[in-house]
Amino acid sequence: MRRSREVLFVRLGVVALALVLLEGWTRTIRESYVIIPPTMMVQALAILLTNERFWADIQTTLIEVGLSFIIAATIGFAVGVVLGLKPTLYNVIEPYLIAYYANPIFVFYPVFISFFGLTMIPIVIIAALASVIGVIVNTAIGIKHVKPVYRKIGKTLGMSFIQILIRIYFPSAVPQIFTGLRLGLVYAFLATITSEFLLAPRGVGHFIKFQYESFQAQWMYGAILLAVVVAISGNAILVRIENRLYNRRLEAI
């Protein structure tokens, strides 16, 4: 335990040092329209958070992320379970799952905009498409790797297939499924922000671009700070929960 404390302190120290250096550099050397000091970023964000219209943007982003994630999680879970239960099917589809990930999802964005207009819908679709692959793959792997002996136990107890699926497969695959959901959420968030940033009527990403184009450095950085902090801390919290799920399982086989 002591060593991990040590590591934590060094890490905090390094990050603090970097921030201090950045603060110093931005205040003394460059003109403050390129990069503004971190303290000013925080101040700007504080002011933004009192602004009604900014909250409207935040709301839009949240709705898009939420909707796309729910759609992706539901579809992804169902598909993942089917793939996990049928390893040959998984085998057949595996190269396409990889190819799916390789495809830059944003090439479809203009197509969807043409189709659905410049609304939330193309963004939700893109974000759901980006998100679903993480859920599918990790769910499939979690289900696939359930130890065959667990299934045998279920059979000898006379359980039906549905019972075995729900009482044995699902609980066993929980850590891996959680990983999938975490990745899905992160991808949904990243895809939403990026889509808004590229072309959208509203949203935090759009706000950032708008402020950039209006040369309003402080508001731009305030919003960037918000997006970055939310993403990093959200992921970090989920990782902690995830690690605890995995640690409970460390069986010494």
Next chain:
Amino acid sequence: MNGKALFPRREVSLSPITLGRICVPVFLLALWWICSRIIGDNFILASPGISIQEFWQGLREGWLIRSLGSTLGRVLGSFLLAGLLGTLIGVLLGLSRFWHDMMEPLVVAGWAAPKSVLYPVYILLLGLGNKSAIVFAATWGVFPLIIMLMSGIRRIPRVYFKLGRTLGMRPFALFGKVIAPAVSLEFVVGLRYCWCLSFLGVIVIEMFGSRSGVGRDLLAFQEIGDMKKMLAVVLMVVFVTVSISFAFYRFESALIRKRGLKEDLAMAG
């Protein structure tokens, strides 16, 4: 059933798995075709047939290739940058237990942070143009490579290092003969992610503001409402990326088979 075949033929290896894999694009094309028939208007959703025609025409007229060329040029640039940086950092962090533990959450934070919105910062620092584009897209690709290498090297069984020491191996030899081969799979997978994300980053930049490239063309076609050309471009991009990822997949599968591992390649993250 052991008689000799009457008409000996060359072995055609069409296993059910390969058959299944061929079915997937066929199925998708069929789905596309059905949707376009239902909608019925090539203006709203062009049929596969028309899009492929447009695709060939684009190739002949040359604009399609030029577009792809600009994009691929940038992707290559950022892939090389991210590849070199990522490999260096990944290896260094992997070899030192302390640095690994310390930097790991920071690297993960880098992966999770929305990098697209930072593009203006790069423009302000490096100006508009290929320089900022390549550096920016590299920040997309570099993180997964670092993460894969870092964790891959950490997972090398300690006993390999003990063996190296008892044989009196020098550090470079140890690296070349033990460490590098041991993480070759993680390295290739990391490179694949690096390529994919660099590509994504370049597309995003081009859509944000650029004078050439696939991303810019897609937005331009969207503005004038030319669905046929849009789908032709999409078709081309999909074709290129799928081919490259299949190449990666074959290579990775061969590595896995040689080692007798049982990895699941599609581990996203």
Next chain:
Amino acid sequence: MVELLKIAGVSKVYYNEAGQRVEALRQANLDVRDGEFISLVGPSGCGKTTLLEIVAGLLEPTEGFLTLKGQPLKLKNHSLGVVFQEDSVFPWRNVLQNVEFGLEAKGFSSEERRVRSLEMIELVGLRGFERSYPAELSGGMRQRVAIARALALNPDLLLLDEPFGALDEQTRFLLGEELQRIWMETGKTILLVTHSINEAVFLSDRVVVLCSRPGSVIADLSVNIPRPRSIDTLGLVDFGHLTSHIWTLLRQSTSQGGVKAHASI
């Protein structure tokens, strides 16, 4: 004593990945009486695990039939407790929840489940560990949980497939003694698969010896050493005779075809 389990003419044939025909088990016959402790012993590939899995309802025999208490052996009619060699304890449930698992699946109320499970946990000697998770337990303790879980449903038969195979020799022996104690306290009919001749002779009333290619029964030997047996049993002359007899049978069987023998000491 009444015959509980009857295995008659059971064969199992399957085709492996290369398409070759594998005769895993040929014409196995066995009558097990109520309350007996039977071991199946033999080299790998002799069909002992196959036979156990057929009895457990996990595999269908190609030929032959099995009856339990006079009725055809079907998982819905009967209750079986099975313990596998691999770690089969669920890591996401603690000990108590693991033992309750079968009872949950059969729809017992939470009161009944708790009472029954605590009894079983006590029986296998894990009192005090009810709330522990498998990750905190040793391999031997986890197998005890598996035994408790198997017994919680009050099964007609207890089947164990090399349950101590993954453990070290001392733990193996201690758990063997525990198994003997559990058997004597509960009076259950037990079918144990093992590759350890010593273990088989130490624990059983009868040792059934199988050979491989094809898997078949070559001997059904009674063990008349009095109970309870202990570490001293290993030094008895009778014990040594019986174990070396089994060794000889197995060695012969690999050079010839099958050898049918019936003997007791």
